Amino acid sequence: MPGTMKNTLLVYLLLASSAALAQTQTNRLTVNQQRIDTRLMELAKFGAQPGGASRVGYSKADQESRLYFIGLMKKAGLAVTVDYAGNIIGRRKGKNPALKPIGFGSHIDTVPNGGNYDGTVGSISGLELIDILNENNIVTEHPLELLIFANEEGGTIGSGAMIGKVTPAALKAVTQSGLTMADGIRAIGGNPDSLPQMVRKKGDLAAFVELHIEQGGILEKENLQIGVVEGIVGIEDWEVTIQGTPNHAGTTPMNNRHDAMLAAAKLIVAVNEVITSHDGRQVGTVGKIAVEPGAYNVIPGKVVLGMEIRDLNYDKIWSLFREVEGRAKEIAKVSGTTISFRQPFTPVTPALTAKPIQDKIIGATKGLGFSYRMIQSGAGHDSQEIARIAPVGMIFIPSVDGISHSPKEFSKPIDIANGANVLLQTVLALDRE
Amino acid sequence: MPGTMKNTLLVYLLLASSAALAQTQTNRLTVNQQRIDTRLMELAKFGAQPGGASRVGYSKADQESRLYFIGLMKKAGLAVTVDYAGNIIGRRKGKNPALKPIGFGSHIDTVPNGGNYDGTVGSISGLELIDILNENNIVTEHPLELLIFANEEGGTIGSGAMIGKVTPAALKAVTQSGLTMADGIRAIGGNPDSLPQMVRKKGDLAAFVELHIEQGGILEKENLQIGVVEGIVGIEDWEVTIQGTPNHAGTTPMNNRHDAMLAAAKLIVAVNEVITSHDGRQVGTVGKIAVEPGAYNVIPGKVVLGMEIRDLNYDKIWSLFREVEGRAKEIAKVSGTTISFRQPFTPVTPALTAKPIQDKIIGATKGLGFSYRMIQSGAGHDSQEIARIAPVGMIFIPSVDGISHSPKEFSKPIDIANGANVLLQTVLALDRE
Numbered sequence: 001m002p003g004t005m006k007n008t009l010l011v012y013l014l015l016a017s018s019a020a021l022a023q024t025q026t027n028r029l030t031v032n033q034q035r036i037d038t039r040l041m042e043l044a045k046f047g048a049q050p051g052g053a054s055r056v057g058y059s060k061a062d063q064e065s066r067l068y069f070i071g072l073m074k075k076a077g078l079a080v081t082v083d084y085a086g087n088i089i090g091r092r093k094g095k096n097p098a099l100k101p102i103g104f105g106s107h108i109d110t111v112p113n114g115g116n117y118d119g120t121v122g123s124i125s126g127l128e129l130i131d132i133l134n135e136n137n138i139v140t141e142h143p144l145e146l147l148i149f150a151n152e153e154g155g156t157i158g159s160g161a162m163i164g165k166v167t168p169a170a171l172k173a174v175t176q177s178g179l180t181m182a183d184g185i186r187a188i189g190g191n192p193d194s195l196p197q198m199v200r201k202k203g204d205l206a207a208f209v210e211l212h213i214e215q216g217g218i219l220e221k222e223n224l225q226i227g228v229v230e231g232i233v234g235i236e237d238w239e240v241t242i243q244g245t246p247n248h249a250g251t252t253p254m255n256n257r258h259d260a261m262l263a264a265a266k267l268i269v270a271v272n273e274v275i276t277s278h279d280g281r282q283v284g285t286v287g288k289i290a291v292e293p294g295a296y297n298v299i300p301g302k303v304v305l306g307m308e309i310r311d312l313n314y315d316k317i318w319s320l321f322r323e324v325e326g327r328a329k330e331i332a333k334v335s336g337t338t339i340s341f342r343q344p345f346t347p348v349t350p351a352l353t354a355k356p357i358q359d360k361i362i363g364a365t366k367g368l369g370f371s372y373r374m375i376q377s378g379a380g381h382d383s384q385e386i387a388r389i390a391p392v393g394m395i396f397i398p399s400v401d402g403i404s405h406s407p408k409e410f411s412k413p414i415d416i417a418n419g420a421n422v423l424l425q426t427v428l429a430l431d432r433e
Numbered sequence: 434m435p436g437t438m439k440n441t442l443l444v445y446l447l448l449a450s451s452a453a454l455a456q457t458q459t460n461r462l463t464v465n466q467q468r469i470d471t472r473l474m475e476l477a478k479f480g481a482q483p484g485g486a487s488r489v490g491y492s493k494a495d496q497e498s499r500l501y502f503i504g505l506m507k508k509a510g511l512a513v514t515v516d517y518a519g520n521i522i523g524r525r526k527g528k529n530p531a532l533k534p535i536g537f538g539s540h541i542d543t544v545p546n547g548g549n550y551d552g553t554v555g556s557i558s559g560l561e562l563i564d565i566l567n568e569n570n571i572v573t574e575h576p577l578e579l580l581i582f583a584n585e586e587g588g589t590i591g592s593g594a595m596i597g598k599v600t601p602a603a604l605k606a607v608t609q610s611g612l613t614m615a616d617g618i619r620a621i622g623g624n625p626d627s628l629p630q631m632v633r634k635k636g637d638l639a640a641f642v643e644l645h646i647e648q649g650g651i652l653e654k655e656n657l658q659i660g661v662v663e664g665i666v667g668i669e670d671w672e673v674t675i676q677g678t679p680n681h682a683g684t685t686p687m688n689n690r691h692d693a694m695l696a697a698a699k700l701i702v703a704v705n706e707v708i709t710s711h712d713g714r715q716v717g718t719v720g721k722i723a724v725e726p727g728a729y730n731v732i733p734g735k736v737v738l739g740m741e742i743r744d745l746n747y748d749k750i751w752s753l754f755r756e757v758e759g760r761a762k763e764i765a766k767v768s769g770t771t772i773s774f775r776q777p778f779t780p781v782t783p784a785l786t787a788k789p790i791q792d793k794i795i796g797a798t799k800g801l802g803f804s805y806r807m808i809q810s811g812a813g814h815d816s817q818e819i820a821r822i823a824p825v826g827m828i829f830i831p832s833v834d835g836i837s838h839s840p841k842e843f844s845k846p847i848d849i850a851n852g853a854n855v856l857l858q859t860v861l862a863l864d865r866e
Binding site for chain 1: 647648649650651654666670681682684685686692698699700701709715716717719721724727728729730731732733741743812813837838
């Protein structure tokens with residue numbers, strides 16, 4: 001072995017052992033559970049309601065909570081900007097300016113009469129990650145970006161704008177704050193006219209990781225600490241119109257009826273049968289119904305249903321729908337009604353998380369000794385938008401009783417801290433790549 | 434054979450042949466189809482709507498049509514009074530003052546946006562009967578009473594008052610005219626405070642016969658001219674509450690749902706199965722539904738249904754309901770919901786028509802050479818109230834397309850005249866007894 005080679009090997013070994021040392025150091029970092037909890041409670045004061053909070057996107061409470069959060073970000077040394085959609089972006093420099101930033105974060109707005117965990121857990125844990133790095137004088141290779149998306153509950157508006165999805169027509173819609181979307185965006189410091197200029201391209205972010213409460217009961221039921229999200233389901237909605245013949249409920253014999261309600265009932269049962277007769281985690285729901293004329297003594301002439309199907313696989317959603325359609329045809333024939341389907345909303349396409357980020361989350365989870373399972377997100381998240389321009393990962397923590405979008409929403413402080421630790425270790429692992 | 438006996442026989446034969454002669458004469462009487470039709474069209478002008486009429490009980494249009502009708506009754510020589518409930522009573526003397534009157538008639542009020550035949554056909558045909566007797570100088574043995582009942586469509590109020598069914602509480606209810614029932618009764622010349630004094634006793638009427646449109650499609654479908662009504666069905670209504678658990682339609686797995694809508698749908702199908710799995714003419718309808726919270730993306734937590742069962746047999750209604758209840762228990766168990774029943778309205782007890790009057794109607798129908806069938810009335814009528822104090826009979830004529838309570842309601846002039854002729858011959862036959 002020539003001398004030069006020996007030296008190279010020596011340098012290599014030294015570097016490797018220093019890297020290993022650094023990794024061992026960062027592996028030992030843990031978040032401050034008390035600080036996370038305190039900040040969650042401070043955030044809960046904005047728009048406080050008994051047990052929860054109403055911080056609808058663009059509302060006064062939303063605006064005030066954003067100022068509070070921007071204050072914390074600045075205190076943590078982040079370079080804070082608000083983009084044209086009102087997303088709050090906190091930047092921390094990395095060692096290697098050639099690398100694209102690693103993003104993480106979530107949102108701090110809520111549904112009307114919502115809870116204190118949906119969105120806030122990921123936002124405050126992202127800030128905690130910055131604080132921990134600061135306290136340990138760690139500078140990552142990549143720049144870091146803490147992203148607090150605007151008006152997530154209004155339909156992932158801030159993250160949608162970041163990928164160029166918000167249309168001029170949508171800006172005119174009145175949001176739950178009472179403001180039009182355009183005025184709402186102005187109210188939080190954005191500029192609706194400049195949205196096209198803020199659109200990010202594929203590759204602008206090295207990765208994006210979101211920690212979130214599950215909003216379902218699977219982790220709690222299976223007594224697991226972490227959910228590694230495989231993807232965010234697609235959502236297709238249908239308005240179903242069943243047209244029968246209204247008639248006198250006393251004088252019309254049973255065999256001479258074209259009862260829209262009976263046909264609707266058979267279809268609701270059929271939707272459930274179709275969805276549950278296939279393996280997988282697809283869900284199908286009929287959540288809405290209206291009947292005309294709607295009286296005890298009149299055979300219903302018309303029923304309108306609101307139906308949706310969700311799955312990670314777009315083709316599966318549509319093959320399930322085709323089956324439902326087939327069943328509807330049979331039901332219409334037997335009952336002498338007509339059944340028609342129309343899609344009232346823009347569908348949500350399924351968004352898969354990146355396998356390499358899933359692996360990093362699993363690695364971090366195992367390293368911390370937590371139990372976990374692969375899980376799909378049945379609810380929508382900012383990550384599903386960002387997935388169009390960057391590899392994303394999502395970490396779920398248990399929701400007590402699976403309750404969400406309610407003042408009863410709750411996640412235990414220890415579960416939140418576990419999730420924040422997984423987020424921290426995942427970001428550090430991504431940075432090491 | 435002694436002389437006295439001979440004489441008695443002679444007198445008897447003379448009497449019998451004179452009676453036979455009179456019967457032959459009266460058998461030849463026929464109503465004036467043109468006059469009935471003209472009066473129907475005149476009545477239609479009160480509260481006229483495109484194709485139909487809105488003459489809600491106690492309304493201005495109702496008041497005006499009553500004055501028109503009272504005018505016709507007086508012109509026909511009837512002694513007209515208005516009782517405390519606002520029922521119009523037109524009396525014609527009989528030969529034998531010891532006999533109780535034979536009553537006939539119907540109502541001239543309509544549902545909002547109703548048609549020109551429901552009630553009016555029986556009212557105008559009753560008046561026609563008087564005119565025909567007048568024109569032929571016929572005086573019946575019994576006194577006759579043409580009864581035009583007040584506010585039938587508001588729940589057989591006038592006929593109900595006649596049997597003592599209208600409570601002081603009911604008088605406070607606001608009717609579809611906008612007036613309270615008490616004020617409505619005053620507006621048509623009644624006196625709500627004196628209702629108890631107008632109550633008739635069993636035996637006060639020798640009989641009551643009502644001609645009415647079928648309000649269903651059976652006679653038309655079977656191409657028959659007359660329906661001989663066996664009875665008016667009883668009606669029992671139930672408000673059914675299905676309590677499940679509202680939850681996120683995306684994050685709640687199919688096997689972890691307590692979907693109130695799915696349970697309601699299964700129950701609606703079960704109601705239909707129970708009703709149609711038994712022989713007979715019972716009908717069962719779920720005409721009303723409300724869901725909470727009622728959004729595409731939320732699994733329904735609560736559904737409230739409006740259900741009713743009608744049949745001529747009270748016990749059968751309840752045995753069908755017990756079956757529905759049993760099915761509900763199974764559905765609740767499987768779906769993890771609770772299903773409860775409560776009766777929101779005063780039930781309507783079935784009212785049977787009198788067999789001897791049915792026979793007279795059949796006899797008259799056969800005598801006139803009309804086709805007929807026995808039929809039950811699925812709708813409520815004044816006759817069902819009067820059945821509590823007198824033997825009643827009902828004659829149905831075909832409704833085109835079975836449509837009623839609609840401006841599209843229509844019965845052919847020839848069918849109406851046929852019905853009026855059956856009414857005339859039935860009353861004459863009852864008088865001969």
